[in-house]
Amino acid sequence: MSVLTRTPAPLDRPRMTRLRGKARYAPTLATMGLFLAMFAAGAVMYPGFLSGQVFLNLLIDNTFLIVLAVGMTFVILTGGIDLSVGSVVALSMMIAAALLQAGWNPAAVIALVLLTGATFGLLMGLVIQVFEIQPFIVTLAGLFLARGLCYVISVDSITVTDPFFTSMAQARIPLVGTLFVSPGVVIALVVVAVAFYVLHQTRFGRTVYAIGGGESSALLMGLAVPRTKVLVYGISGLCSSIAGILFSFYSLSGYSLAATGLELDAIAAVVVGGTLLTGGYGYVLGSLTGVLVLGIVQTFISYEGTLSSWWTRIVIGALLLVFILLQKLFTRKVRLT
Amino acid sequence: MSALLRHRLTWPVLALVLLLLLNQLFRADFLSVRVQDGHLYGSLIDILRNGAPTILIALGMTLVIASRGIDLSVGAVAAIAGAVSCMYIYSSPEPASLQTAATGVAIAVVAGLALGAWNGFLVSVIGIQPIIATLVLMTAGRGLAQLVTDGQIISVSNDSYQAIGAGYFLGLPISILIAAAAFGITGLLTRRTALGTLIESVGINPVASRLSGLDARTITWTVYVFSGLCAAVAGLMISSNVTAADANNAGLYIEMDAILAVVIGGTSLAGGRYSLVGTLVGALIIQTLTTTVYTLGVPPEATLVFKALVVIIVCLLQSSRARTLLSRRRRPVTEPSRPKVAA
Numbered sequence: 001m002s003v004l005t006r007t008p009a010p011l012d013r014p015r016m017t018r019l020r021g022k023a024r025y026a027p028t029l030a031t032m033g034l035f036l037a038m039f040a041a042g043a044v045m046y047p048g049f050l051s052g053q054v055f056l057n058l059l060i061d062n063t064f065l066i067v068l069a070v071g072m073t074f075v076i077l078t079g080g081i082d083l084s085v086g087s088v089v090a091l092s093m094m095i096a097a098a099l100l101q102a103g104w105n106p107a108a109v110i111a112l113v114l115l116t117g118a119t120f121g122l123l124m125g126l127v128i129q130v131f132e133i134q135p136f137i138v139t140l141a142g143l144f145l146a147r148g149l150c151y152v153i154s155v156d157s158i159t160v161t162d163p164f165f166t167s168m169a170q171a172r173i174p175l176v177g178t179l180f181v182s183p184g185v186v187i188a189l190v191v192v193a194v195a196f197y198v199l200h201q202t203r204f205g206r207t208v209y210a211i212g213g214g215e216s217s218a219l220l221m222g223l224a225v226p227r228t229k230v231l232v233y234g235i236s237g238l239c240s241s242i243a244g245i246l247f248s249f250y251s252l253s254g255y256s257l258a259a260t261g262l263e264l265d266a267i268a269a270v271v272v273g274g275t276l277l278t279g280g281y282g283y284v285l286g287s288l289t290g291v292l293v294l295g296i297v298q299t300f301i302s303y304e305g306t307l308s309s310w311w312t313r314i315v316i317g318a319l320l321l322v323f324i325l326l327q328k329l330f331t332r333k334v335r336l337t
Numbered sequence: 338m339s340a341l342l343r344h345r346l347t348w349p350v351l352a353l354v355l356l357l358l359l360n361q362l363f364r365a366d367f368l369s370v371r372v373q374d375g376h377l378y379g380s381l382i383d384i385l386r387n388g389a390p391t392i393l394i395a396l397g398m399t400l401v402i403a404s405r406g407i408d409l410s411v412g413a414v415a416a417i418a419g420a421v422s423c424m425y426i427y428s429s430p431e432p433a434s435l436q437t438a439a440t441g442v443a444i445a446v447v448a449g450l451a452l453g454a455w456n457g458f459l460v461s462v463i464g465i466q467p468i469i470a471t472l473v474l475m476t477a478g479r480g481l482a483q484l485v486t487d488g489q490i491i492s493v494s495n496d497s498y499q500a501i502g503a504g505y506f507l508g509l510p511i512s513i514l515i516a517a518a519a520f521g522i523t524g525l526l527t528r529r530t531a532l533g534t535l536i537e538s539v540g541i542n543p544v545a546s547r548l549s550g551l552d553a554r555t556i557t558w559t560v561y562v563f564s565g566l567c568a569a570v571a572g573l574m575i576s577s578n579v580t581a582a583d584a585n586n587a588g589l590y591i592e593m594d595a596i597l598a599v600v601i602g603g604t605s606l607a608g609g610r611y612s613l614v615g616t617l618v619g620a621l622i623i624q625t626l627t628t629t630v631y632t633l634g635v636p637p638e639a640t641l642v643f644k645a646l647v648v649i650i651v652c653l654l655q656s657s658r659a660r661t662l663l664s665r666r667r668r669p670v671t672e673p674s675r676p677k678v679a680a
Contacts, residue, residue: 133656137648138649140648141645141649144644144645145645147641148640151636151641151642264472308483309488310480310483310484316476317476320476321473325463325465
């Protein structure tokens, strides 16, 4: 009933953007082109860059960021934002490390961590939906809460010595020749595949796109808007806790200050991957490419040797800017025709 | 009485008073202010002094939020301001002179204005959403600050520079006086002239404001420049208080504190109305909360949990949904003709 009484937003909303036909793929294709160009440039500039393992290492070093970017893509597609992901990653690592130290079974630990992350996200989604508070401020509070809870668990770093976690950290899955990936890469790619299926083949996925395209229209179409909006934050929370587990596999410890600012990297990856921040347009595969672009920036800086680590942040900021401007250009051009 | 209850400053002020009383319960000398060496001392003065940078940044943030924007880059701008001024003083031939300190401060202020202008350009001319436009500088800014300091913590020893954050004038800490002056000037400029109303009208509807002859673009641009200026001065206070520029940790999470202060003070994040006094009260609540955590003997690391809970409660109280729920419970039969709606 309350759905019908709500006044629809005026049609000339400035945030309404239209990308039709092939133009829908333009931002994502631009990112893929950029990635290939950067990889080619690296191959020319540095000996030994053009190898399959350099590419695979991009995946191995960024498994957690890939999963985070997938969750963030869902949220941004609905026009929302989730600032809490970095803290939830840290919280997941802390819970896992503390419980493993207490002698819990690793399977139970992983299940509990995933449950915590998903519940945390769902609660934020509920507050956003039921009390109509901006996602920005709710997830900001979530950022504080999760980070604070990390400190409550322990101020010091906790080392993970569990045999299952260490075996996951050291395991190598051989591919053709001498190439290999880590188990984390497989998990991250499975998450990407599942997200791809959910977004493009299910009713839920189409509702996500519909909300981003125009929430009032989606409501008037009778789509399950409130439920979907709560669920995307649940998905983002779940992805954050998966990322936390992957980060634990990678770093074998839990530390309260871990993953600070990771939410910015995740948002940057999604934006660079071609997802419109106003919602409605974007692809998980684009976000995956976005992560790879950020990863290759890092690889470049470590190959260069003379460049200090802070150049990473500056370059990521600049890339973010360029892609936002590109988005602006694409959407404006299409609107004129 | 009901008018008082409905006033948007009532709840924040009440919260602040409660927090102060709570502290007084646990530490009997909490509210006392004594004079020592011609300076005022006491927990209340400490709260004001430590809260001065937050108050300043929240001041700039209030106007930005009133224009329906947000500035996430203030922490990074504060770090850059501290970095450039300390770097200048550090590398100048006379690192202890007043003139060097003044030039360093001027450079930092110009840097803050320039960074604010950059944000304003992205938002008002290019038309990027404020969260994203300022996210660029938030991401790149700390890198820029590290670039300036070459990744080092730059320590300076200059008495005039140190006075900004740690000095006293007429018995009061100078940082409090700066924050108070900024507060007074902003209040005069926006509330005694039409400027405040113009900012609010841009926040309510930028298109309608432009059509009614308002230069919405310049107003939007101005609030970001002002926010950059406030952040730069706050950055000077932070770095001068510890006589060093720390590109990584100076002003870390201060954008969050400032936004919380603004929201607690009753300024709507949707733009269109703001309260400078509310922001002041909000910033004091944030700072008192931090102090309370220490007084209560809770591990200081748990401050974040407290802050998060306060934000959630305040936001819930302010949301229109919660208000309707509350008032419906108080007055169950105001509209008898209305059918019962399950929602």
